[in-house]
Amino acid sequence: MESSADNATVYQTIRVTAPESPVAALADVEAWKARKTHPSMLFAGGPVFGVARESPDGGWVLQPYFSGLAPQDARDGLGSYFRRVAMEAAEGGDPRRAAEYQAAGELLDWEALNDLTVCGCRYRVVRAERFIRMGPDGPEPPRITDPDPSEPGESHEGLDPAAGFVIDPYDPTGVSEGILKAELLAALRKHGTVPRDVRDDSGTAAATHPGGVLLPAAFMTAEREGGQWRPGSSGTAATPQSARDGLAMQLRVMVPWQRDLTTEQRCVYNDAADRLDAERCDELDVAGRHFRIVRVERLVRVGPDGPESPRPSDPDPVPPVMVQDRELREQGVLREEEDGAEEPDESTQKFLRLFDEERRRRESLRRH
Incomplete structure (x- = not known):
């Protein structure tokens, strides 16, 4: 990462105070230790998007599940929320x-x-940049202070720790988080690592939204290959257990489907997924592959009018649902009525069988 020294504004004021609780104090200590064990900060893929609503008391309150990989993901979630x-x-x-x-x-x-403003309440699609800490042994795993309340296989029913979080740059922070916030606000993509419009938008955002807030950490899976680490997927999870559940699903369903594994080969991956569930571990070896659950920092930039919205250079490939429906009908891909649904191909049928097998396995566990 490179740094940009922009003119300081009131939004860049970082209020540092002593932790208000033993848990907060421990979290600040863990954050300080991470600076030594994992000293490098790297961009963790592209941004993520979520929804926040303006609070009459000041700041913006996060809606659950800030994890969209494109702005339209957040808009779709907001539309569902409005209907509810x-x-x-x-x-x-x-x-x-x-x-x-x-x-x-x-x-x-x-x-x-x-x-949008609905019934006097303002809602906004919000953008967050993602970062991971790296050390000699690779990316930082979850910390002992990261909330992780769900049982294996049940994380989809748990609450998002970031839901209800208030985006307000004036809120006080601990020493370690304050230093990290200052570092990430100055971060720019290196020349040649992203298209020019992405880098230009990054510089513009530093001027229009000079303040920032760190959201509660998210988590993802990474895999080590040939001494290098790569993300297991482009998405992030709300808790460490949610990331583990995603990895377990990958081992039980996605890998057997993608690699067309035999029953005997599947047993190796199923056994590894069972071990992941039983031990709630953050490191896993299976069939010569090494996985790690990784901690992800998320920074929302803030300006005079609140948190930053999507940038012009942010990929947003899928249009709103009714626009997409109209385009597909114009192309003849969708028709008003079909005489009968086509039979899924063999590959799709195999995926559906694996998925249904995993669903039934989880339902059986819940009953017992």
């Missing part, structure tokens, strides 16, 4: 509120909007 609120309002006898939220959900089906 509309239904609740209708059931609660508030037809005006129900109609306004329903209309907002339908609007997002057609328009790629990043900022």
Whole structure:
């Protein structure tokens, strides 16, 4: 990473205070230790996107699951949220509120909007840059202070630790987090590592959104190959267990499907997934492959009007759902009525069998 020394503004003021609780104090100590064991900070792929709503008390409050890989992922989630609120309002006898939220959900089906006000509440699609710490032994694993409440296989039912988090650059922070925030706010992509428009947008954002807030950490899977580490997927998970559950699904379903494994070969991966569930480990060896659950830092830039929205250079390949539907019908890919659904090909059928097998395995565990 490179650094950019922009003119300081009020949004770049970082208030550092003593931790208010023993847990916060321990977290700050762990963060300081990580600076020594994993001293390098690297960009962790592209940005992620989520939704925040403006609070009348100041700041912006995060909605659950800040993990979209494209802005449209966050818009789709926001549209679903609007419909849910509309239904609740209708059931609660508030037809005006129900109609306004329903209309907002339908609007997002057609328009790629990043900022909406509904019933006096402002909502925004928000962008966060991702980073990982690297040390001599590779990327940083989860810390003992990272929330990890869910049981194996149950993380999809757990709460997102970042839900309800308030994006406010004026909130005080610990010493270690304050130093990290200052470092990441100055970070720019190195020349030649990204297209020019991506780097130019990064410089523009440093001027328009000079402040920043670190979100609660997210997690992902990385695999070591030939001495190098690469991400197991481009997405991030809300908790370490959610990342482990994703890796277990990969071992039980995706790898056997992608590599067309025999029953005997599948047993090796199934046994590794069982070990991952039983031990809740963050390192796993299987069939000559080495995986690690990795901790991911997320930084949201903040300017005079709040948190940063998607940048022009951020990939956003899929249009809103109704626009996509119209385009597919115009291309003849979709028709109003089909005489019958086509039989899935052999590869798809195999994937569905593996997925259904895993679903039934988990349901059996819940019953016992």
